[in-house]
Amino acid sequence: MNTPRTNVRQHILDTAKPIILGKGFSVVGLNEVLAAAAVPKGSFYHYFKSKELFGEALLESYFADYLEYLDQLLGKREGSGAERLMSYWRGWLESQASEDMQGKCLAVKLGGEVSDLSEAMRLALHQGTDQIITRLADCISAGLADGSLSGEMDARHTAETLYEMWLGATLLTKMRRNRSAMEGAMIATLKMLNLKS
Template sequence: MNTKTNETRQHILDVGYELILSKGFTAVGLSELLKTAEVPKGSFYHYFKSKEHFGEVLIASYFEGYLARLDTLLNEAEGTGYERLMGYFRRWLEVDAGRCNAHKCLVVKLGAEVSDLSEPMRDALHQGAIQITATIARCIDAGIEDGSITEQDSTTTANVVYQQWLGASLLSKLSQNTQQLEFALAATQSLLKR
């Protein structure tokens, strides 16, 4: 694809991301997406076979960016494994402030909504979550190796931690405060230093 083509495709994804983040996948119609993005219907179908395919590509694009940022935070930054991991979750708490955040909310927003509607979108979300927990597990392993995290099964711990943060994010959206995220932070600290 040439630069102009990539820019148009990315523009549709960016506009769609913002719409879906605020309204959900099923509530955003194709005509609303096209009007907001200011692109003709033909342009959409040049890049995406269907709205479902668009959703699948959107999710994959989201995880690509998220995982690159996560890898930098957890595996390339300075500090012990524990410090890097807790820094990541503190940012989650601080940036989130009880509301949906562009760096993590798509999983919470779409997880339940599309899992029963679209197998390809469900699988894209699932594969992204697997990659996130694998990245967290690598950081836990680094922390075990440097002595900052108590020795434990890093894969199981990564899954438990990620699940508790997703659940806390959902509950924070419901309550519109950070209390559940603060509980998740304390539980994560306890789990890593037990």
């Protein structure tokens, strides 16, 4: 059950996410987040003892929501393992190539920025991305079991390689301001999974 305390805390996190996705963590001041959330500064420090702990909580909240989405998408019973997996990559391409900040990946946005600045935030990023890879590996294993994926592939290694490739392609997409890197990642993904386009 959500209490008023968790509601206000979550409201601050939900309000901050699109702002930080747009500008980055270091650039955004607490006053900007608090003004947007209509929360006084004293209340912020009631929920978060520092900006670093706020950043850690922001990442944990982001990954909790994202993992719930993955559980619904990759763990559902309809469709083969390969179909569910390719639905994920197609969704990634569309969301990360769009101009809408709401669907952007916070791990991509903050990974390079905060990993050297905050050990707590680095660990939150590491743990969150590791859980994503685990779910991808489970879906690959399901595809191998149901016959929709074939070949000699290690599910965990394949999931790690694909996720790393897509993270890199997303960074290149931000730099180039076009989707060519992610389109290349899609071609490489199909080849790695022995699937036709």
